[in-house]
Amino acid sequence: MQSDNHVSEKLKALRRKFLERARDDIRELSVYAEQTRNGTLSAAGLIRCYQSLHRLAGSAGTFGLPELGQHARSLEKKLKTQAESLSESSGLHQQSIEVSEGFADGIDALAALLQGDADQLAASPGDTAVAPQRPHIDGSHGMQVRVLLVDTDMDGAVGALSSDLARYGFVCQFVNEQDDQALEASVRASDGAVSLLCRDTALPAVMRHVKSCRGEGPQRRLPVVAIGNDDSFDNSYRVARAGASAYFAAPIDVPELAERIESSAMERSAGVNGRVLIVEDDVELAEHYCLVLRAAGIEARALTNPERLMSELSAFQPDIVLLDVQIGDYSGVTLARLIRFEARWLSLPIIYLSSEDDRDDQLEALSKGADEFLVKPVTDEYLVRSVRIRCYRARQLSDLMNRDSLTGLFKHSLIKQELEQELARCRRLGHHSSVVMIDLDHFKQVNDTWGHRYGDIVIRALANLLRNRLRETDMIGRYGGEEFMLVLPDCPVQSAEKLVRGIGESFSELSFSVGEKNFHVTLSAGIAGINDFESGEAALEAADQALYRRKRGGRAGVTIHEAE
Numbered sequence: 001m002q003s004d005n006h007v008s009e010k011l012k013a014l015r016r017k018f019l020e021r022a023r024d025d026i027r028e029l030s031v032y033a034e035q036t037r038n039g040t041l042s043a044a045g046l047i048r049c050y051q052s053l054h055r056l057a058g059s060a061g062t063f064g065l066p067e068l069g070q071h072a073r074s075l076e077k078k079l080k081t082q083a084e085s086l087s088e089s090s091g092l093h094q095q096s097i098e099v100s101e102g103f104a105d106g107i108d109a110l111a112a113l114l115q116g117d118a119d120q121l122a123a124s125p126g127d128t129a130v131a132p133q134r135p136h137i138d139g140s141h142g143m144q145v146r147v148l149l150v151d152t153d154m155d156g157a158v159g160a161l162s163s164d165l166a167r168y169g170f171v172c173q174f175v176n177e178q179d180d181q182a183l184e185a186s187v188r189a190s191d192g193a194v195s196l197l198c199r200d201t202a203l204p205a206v207m208r209h210v211k212s213c214r215g216e217g218p219q220r221r222l223p224v225v226a227i228g229n230d231d232s233f234d235n236s237y238r239v240a241r242a243g244a245s246a247y248f249a250a251p252i253d254v255p256e257l258a259e260r261i262e263s264s265a266m267e268r269s270a271g272v273n274g275r276v277l278i279v280e281d282d283v284e285l286a287e288h289y290c291l292v293l294r295a296a297g298i299e300a301r302a303l304t305n306p307e308r309l310m311s312e313l314s315a316f317q318p319d320i321v322l323l324d325v326q327i328g329d330y331s332g333v334t335l336a337r338l339i340r341f342e343a344r345w346l347s348l349p350i351i352y353l354s355s356e357d358d359r360d361d362q363l364e365a366l367s368k369g370a371d372e373f374l375v376k377p378v379t380d381e382y383l384v385r386s387v388r389i390r391c392y393r394a395r396q397l398s399d400l401m402n403r404d405s406l407t408g409l410f411k412h413s414l415i416k417q418e419l420e421q422e423l424a425r426c427r428r429l430g431h432h433s434s435v436v437m438i439d440l441d442h443f444k445q446v447n448d449t450w451g452h453r454y455g456d457i458v459i460r461a462l463a464n465l466l467r468n469r470l471r472e473t474d475m476i477g478r479y480g481g482e483e484f485m486l487v488l489p490d491c492p493v494q495s496a497e498k499l500v501r502g503i504g505e506s507f508s509e510l511s512f513s514v515g516e517k518n519f520h521v522t523l524s525a526g527i528a529g530i531n532d533f534e535s536g537e538a539a540l541e542a543a544d545q546a547l548y549r550r551k552r553g554g555r556a557g558v559t560i561h562e563a564e
Contacts (some may be wrong), residue, residue: 007295011288018063018284019114025052026110033107036099043086046097050076050083054326056110058354059285061377068113069377075106087329145265145468146171148186150198150206152178158197158227161252167506168258168461169468177202184209190222193265195245200228200235203242211243223264227252255461255512262464263408274391275299277318279306279335280353281328289322289383296384298391306330309338313345319394320387322374325354347401349394353378404478406456407463415477415485419536422475422487426531433530434496436486437543438462441522441555443482450514455482458521461510469503485540493529493560500525501558508556522556529561 032049035041041049053076060069078100086097147170151158154174162172175186177198187196187209198206203226210222223245228235231249239247246260276293278300280286286302293300303312306327313321321339325332332352339345351372374386404411410418419435426433440446440458447455459482466476466484475487488496508522526546533539542561550559 007291010291014284014288014291015063018059021284022056022060022065022068022114025056026107026114028052029107029110033104036104039098041097041099043097046079046099047083047086050079051326051328053079055282055285058324058376059282062285062288065114066377068110071106071110071113075103075110078103078106145169145262146173146190146192146194147261148173148175148190148194148196150175150177150183150196150202152176156199157250158199161197161227161254161257164254165258165261167465167509168262169465169506170258170261177205180205187222188213193268194222195261195265195268196222196224197261198224198226200226200230200239200244200247203239203244207243223268225257225260225264251513253513255457255510258464259457259460262467274320274387274395275316275318276301276387276391277312277316277321278302278353279309279321279323279327279332280304281324292380292383293387296388298384298387306335309335310342313339313348318348319391319398320349320351322351322353322387325352347397349390351390407460407478409463409466409484410475410477412477412479415475415479415487416536416540418475418477418487419485419530419540422489423530423533423536423539425489431490432492434486434488434491434493434527435530435536435539435543436488436496436500436525436527437479437540437547438484438486438500438523438525439547439551440482441524441551443521446519446521450512450519454512454514458512461512462507462523465503465507465510469499469506487530493527496527497558497560500527504556504558524550524555525558526550527558527560 029049029052032041032045035045053072057069057073057076060066060072082097082099147165149158149162149172151174153159153176154162159174162174165172173186175183177183183206187206190196190213196206196210203224206224210224213222221243224243225246225248226239226242226244227248227250228239229250236247245264248257248260276298278286278289280289280302281304283302283304286304290300290302301312301316301318303309323332323336327335332354336350336352339348339350349371351374353374354376372390374383378386402411402414403409409415422433422435425431440462443455443458446458459478462484463476463478466486470476470486470488473489474491475489477485477487479485486500488499491499504523504525508520511518511520524547526543526549528539528542528546530536530539533542546559546561550557553559
């Protein structure tokens with residue numbers, strides 16, 4: 001990761017490059033201005049004027065020259081209708097073109113504005129704001145969720161939940177609600193997948209610290225779950241008004257509480273990352289955007305040649321595309337329509353990032369295949385927040401298509417793809433990996449006895465436990481019904497057996513409550529070494545055979561496939 005000082009120096013260097021280029025552009029525009037005065041401006045010259053002004057209008061504000069950008073935008077508007085009409089003609093003819101009165105004088109004014117803004121910039125150079133790097137946490141699997149338990153002592157209503165939550169794989173940290181400094185320090189250190197649990201009566205003090213540490217983007221605030229004894233509407237309303245994310249009244253349904261903690265922590269951490277493809281012909285501006293986004297923990301790639309657009313989409317697989325409306329000789333509107341030619345990009349969010357501020361023109365552009373409009377110039381902070389939010393929403397929609405709706409794990413087809421990819425990695429890197437099939441024991445009896453609602457609770461509980469006990473590199477999928485599939489990279493079968501056996505023991509200790517009655521569920525698992533087989537399908541079949549041997553041998557345990 002680059003230091004903030006290093007990024008700041010790079011941004012300053014880009015600003016100097018922009019000033020040099022802007023002077024060159026204005027000198028060229030002055031030549032065209034003189035041609036308008038003597039009646040020799042050609043169609044090609046007018047289009048060149050329009051493109052230069054469009055680029056200047058979009059970038060000047062970002063580099064600290066807002067007046068220059070506004071004046072360039074007003075001149076761009078004067079040429080827009082003519083330039084678009086000439087661009088759509090069959091060829092560029094050389095006869096002279098008349099432009100609106102005062103255009104040449106407006107070009108002359110650009111040079112004075114550039115010098116004045118540049119002098120002011122040099123006098124107070126203020127560093128460009130760059131959002132700090134946030135930790136990357138993949139919310140899909142291998143996520144270690146931490147829970148801050150805020151109570152007066154470990155035997156209190158909240159503190160006593162520590163052992164129950166630990167069985168789900170949560171890392172619990174007790175914080176004394178009467179120790180204001182410790183509470184503030186814990187909240188400030190709560191980056192990533194963290195939830196806070198407290199008594200409803202402690203909410204005013206807790207929320208004071210939480211709100212003071214409010215972050216940016218989707219990670220606005222640490223999720224707070226309140227525990228209490230009063231489930232009346234008035235008390236629930238008071239808790240909601242205080243800012244809690246959820247409220248549980250005694251007696252506490254621990255599986256449901258664990259699920260809420262898990263989902264809140266995942267939602268908080270999932271919005272930190274994202275991939276953004278920036279299609280922009282202004283090299284300095286594109287590099288500026290990339291630097292700012294990368295400094296904020298967002299993977300960004302710039303593309304200045306639209307002819308490489310489709311191949312770059314396939315290689316980079318972005319979450320969103322930022323696209324200028326005019327990219328040199330190419331129309332961003334047409335490029336957006338071109339992207340939609342391929343079915344796999346129909347759901348890709350395309351956001352215009354342009355100096356176009358006419359609402360009717362924006363709507364017209366949006367109707368041709370894009371989703372939203374951001375008007376240049378945008379501040380660095382606004383750009384980061386906008387991109388974070390949009391990447392987060394894009395990944396939410398992607399998850400709806402690719403993940404199981406009940407558990408949030410990979411769907412059947414995707415986890416099988418991960419198995420094939422891991423087999424290829426094993427062959428390439430030479431490490432040993434395992435595939436695991438897990439099945440809940442006597443699950444039909446759970447549904448028949450307690451109902452499908454409690455069957456779903458059991459399935460979600462195992463999903464949460466797996467997420468918290470496995471590594472970030474491990475892959476988890478719901479194979480179907482009560483069956484789960486794990487792909488464990490660089491994990492020999494003996495290590496996998498020890499790991500899954502421990503998970504099974506923890507799961508068997510979970511208590512599921514139905515009224516005043518409780519029940520427990522066990523699991524069976526079969527393991528196979530991925531390296532021992534020619535295909536992922538064969539390895540999966542071997543793990544499945546080992547699972548059924550465990551089922552026939554008494555369930556509630558783990559069996560390793562033995563090669564014949």
